[in-house]
Amino acid sequence: MIHTKSESDVTSLAPSSPSRSPKRPIYYVQSPSRDSHDGDKSSSMQATPMYNSPMESPSHPSFGRHSRNSSASRFSGIFHSSSGRKGGRKRNDKGWPECNVIMEEGSYDEDMMFSRRVQASIALLSFVVLFTVFCLIIWGASRPYKAQVSVKSLAVNDLIVQEGTDFSGVPTKMVTVNVSVRLSVFNPATFFGIHVSSTPINLLYSEITVATGQLKKYYQPRKSRRTESVVLVGTKVPLYGAGSSLTLSSTSGDSSSGINGHQIPFTLEFEIRSRGYVVGKLVSTKHRMRGSCFLAVDYTSTKPIKFSQDSCSYY
Numbered sequence: 001m002i003h004t005k006s007e008s009d010v011t012s013l014a015p016s017s018p019s020r021s022p023k024r025p026i027y028y029v030q031s032p033s034r035d036s037h038d039g040d041k042s043s044s045m046q047a048t049p050m051y052n053s054p055m056e057s058p059s060h061p062s063f064g065r066h067s068r069n070s071s072a073s074r075f076s077g078i079f080h081s082s083s084g085r086k087g088g089r090k091r092n093d094k095g096w097p098e099c100n101v102i103m104e105e106g107s108y109d110e111d112m113m114f115s116r117r118v119q120a121s122i123a124l125l126s127f128v129v130l131f132t133v134f135c136l137i138i139w140g141a142s143r144p145y146k147a148q149v150s151v152k153s154l155a156v157n158d159l160i161v162q163e164g165t166d167f168s169g170v171p172t173k174m175v176t177v178n179v180s181v182r183l184s185v186f187n188p189a190t191f192f193g194i195h196v197s198s199t200p201i202n203l204l205y206s207e208i209t210v211a212t213g214q215l216k217k218y219y220q221p222r223k224s225r226r227t228e229s230v231v232l233v234g235t236k237v238p239l240y241g242a243g244s245s246l247t248l249s250s251t252s253g254d255s256s257s258g259i260n261g262h263q264i265p266f267t268l269e270f271e272i273r274s275r276g277y278v279v280g281k282l283v284s285t286k287h288r289m290r291g292s293c294f295l296a297v298d299y300t301s302t303k304p305i306k307f308s309q310d311s312c313s314y315y
Contacts, residue, residue, distance in 0.1 A: 142283075
């Protein structure tokens with residue numbers, strides 16, 4: 001027997017059809033936040049949606065949009081303080097209240113390094129100042145120790161006056177000279193030696209240099225005296241008008257002729273230099289001594305001419 005549905009049955013079954021039934025309304029419930037475990041009764045409430053199916057429930061493991069929103073709501077409950085909390089302090093993930101830490105500018109290591117640099121600079125500057133003062137004291141103490149120079153004798157090896165011509169062919173009297181000069185050098189310094197040298201030593205006749213020579217540089221220890229010999233040589237030096245009063249001679253005179261023969265006036269000029277290294281090359285002292293000696297040479301005699309302390313002027 002076929003049962004036929006009446007119009008009333010069709011009408012009553014239509015709303016229950018799953019294909020045409022409308023979605024259930026979504027409603028929200030409020031759940032307490034995590035801050036309720038702190039003992040705060042006035043906890044903040046958040047809205048939790050009601051889902052239509054068990055698949056959309058928060059208990060179901062899902063990586064969807066709801067899981068991110070729920071995680072954000074959980075963390076927001078941790079870091080945001082409630083309105084009724086006393087003091088309003090933030091708490092970390094373990095529940096401990098956070099404190100404001102005051103950070104000092106710079107660091108202890110940087111301060112120590114700066115202090116050490118300042119101390120090293122001061123020590124270096126102090127050393128430089130003390131060493132400079134010490135060097136100045138030593139330099140001042142060494143200034144009075146000036147080398148003492150004196151001319152001991154002059155020996156005539158050869159002296160010839162003859163007629164000749166200069167390089168341009170002008171006729172004039174010419175002189176050839178070879179003499180030896182003995183110099184005595186004394187170093188009075190008690191704590192340093194000296195290096196002795198000289199500028200060219202000249203023998204002049206009427207302001208014309210007729211012979212020249214130079215002292216070879218040498219080292220002289222402290223508190224010592226030394227005698228050096230310098231050879232002055234001049235070959236066929238033209239005298240022009242200055243030699244008009246000279247007597248001609250073809251060879252050097254014999255020593256037996258005596259000292260009453262013809263004499264020629266000469267002037268000996270020299271400059272002796274000394275340098276002493278007191279503290280290496282950092283502190284050194286140097287002196288110059290000039291001298292001038294007037295002498296009359298008998299070209300007929302080969303005896304050395306001796307000089308006294310007053311025979312020469314030193315400056």
